Structure formats: C-alpha cells, structure tokens
Amino acid sequence: MILPIYAYGQPVLKKVAQDIGPDYEGLEQLIADMWETMEHANGVGLAAPQIGRSIRLFVVDSGPMHEEGEEHLGVRKVFINAEILEEAGDDCFYTEGCLSIPDINGEVERPEEITIRWQDENFVEHTETFKGLNARVIQHEYDHIEGILFIEYLKPLKMRLIKRKLEKISKGEVDAAYRMKFRK
Template identity: 65%
Template structure:
C-alpha cells in the first residue's frame, strides 16, 4: 500500500526516533509498504519518520543506481535500530535531495565511510562498514532517524537561497508525483 510521505515542517521529521523490538505490530507489512512507497516516489531510501513513524527503521536500495552507472556494488537492505559506530574517510560533496523536501537539492559534504550496528528485518544483528555512494545514502537516511534533514547540512548561503521553497513546502505549496502529508 502506498503511504503518504510527510513533508518538510512535520514535527515527526525533527524527532529522534526510538528503537523497536521484534514484536512491533505489523512490521513486515510496514516494510513492504515502505518499499512500495519508495519505489513509487523514485527514491533510493526511505526512513520511517518520513511516513509518520518515529521508529529507528529505514531502507535503502542503491542497486538501481549502481546498475545504471556500473560503478561499485549497490545494496538493498532494511536497517532496524541502526546506531552509528563511526564515520571516517575523506569528506566529499554530492548534491542530495529528499522525498520529504521535493524540488530542493543541495550539495552536502559527508565522510566516505560509515560503520553501522543494526538489525535486519529478521532481527539478526549486524555490524558493517559501508563506503562511497552506499555510505552517503545510509548517512542521509540515518540522519532522518536522528531528526536531522539534509538541508541542515547546507552551507549558509544555500540555506538562504532555499528558505522560500522550504516555507512553501511547509505550507503545502508544492507538487510531487506522490502523495504527501502536510501540516494542517
């Protein structure tokens, strides 16, 4: 089932999400709905706060991108109760966007590597290092479960340039090719 994506300005996007356990109600269906919603919106990642759930759950599929450019290995994974162990490597810029903030893009600098401790959808524990584009997408989605949006990483001048667009999104004055939920 397609879920509405919560737009910039929704309080859930600014809250630090909580861990869940294997008994979380209808988790398998929630994950399936998140995959469907992410693909419909043409995203490469989606975090639970973006669909109104303040839980530490996000998913990533960079395989679709990696197939196109044939560079490195893509991943398709569910991350539950993810916690950052460390970040490192050379910091590199890349223009990011977000399904919760349509029509806004900006250059964000992130470290090239992240070590993450997380559970998969079967609640098996993992600790893994991700690099390059995979690390970037994971860092972006991880920020969501910590209540951080990519716009907070923009340089001050870019923040000023996108302020009007962000205000319009908050007011529901934006078009997206998918269903969104705005402030009342």
C-alpha cells in the same frame, strides 16, 4: 500499500526516533509498504519518520545511484535500530535531495566511509562498513531517525536561497509526483 510521505515542516521529521523490538505490531507489512512507497516515489531510501512513524527503521536501495551496468554494487537492505559506530575516510561533497523536501537539492559533505551496526527485518544483528554512494545513502536515512534533515548541512547562502521554497513546501504548495502529507 503506497503511503503518503510526510513533508518538510512535519514535527515527526525533527524527532529522534525510538528503538523497536520484534514484537512491533505490523512490522512486516510496514516494511513492505515502505519499499512500495519508496519505489513509487523513485527514491533510493525511506525512513519511518518520513511516513509519520518515529521509530528507528529505514530501507535503502542504492543500486539506481550507481552507473548503468553497475547497479549490483548498490545496497538493498532494511535497517532497524541502527547505530553508526565509526566514520572514516575523507569528507566528500555530493548533491543530495529528499522525498520529504521535493524539488530542493544541495551539496552535502559527508564522510566517505561508515561502520554501522543494525538489525535486519528478522532482528539479526549486523555490523558492516560501507563506502562511497552506499555510505552516503545510509547516512542520509540514518539522519532521518536522528531527526536531522539534509538541508541542515547546507551553507548559509544556500539556506537563504531556498527559504521561501521550504516555507511553500511546509504549507503544501508543492507539486510532487507522489502523495504527501503536510502540516495543518
């Protein structure tokens, strides 16, 4: 089922999310709904806070960010109770956007490489190092479960330039190609 994506201004987007266990009710369906919602919105990642759940869960499919013919270099995974263990490499800039903040993007500086520990949908623990675009998408979604939005990394001038747009999004004055839920 396609779920509404919570828009900028929703308090759940600014909360640090809680760990979950294998007994989390409806988890399998929730993950399926998150994949469907993300794909419907043409996203490459979606975190549970973006659908109103303050839990440490996100899905990533970075394949579409890779060059045509190299989509197989992407990552398609479910991350539960993730924890970034290490950041490495040079900090790199890349233009990011977010399904919760439609029509706004900006240059974000992030480490080129991360090592992260998480559990998959079967609660099997993994630790892996990701680089480049895969690391960037994972870091963006990880920030969501930490209550951080990509716009918090933007330069002050860029923030002043988008302030009015952010206010409009928080009031529901935005046209998105997918269902959104706004603050009342």
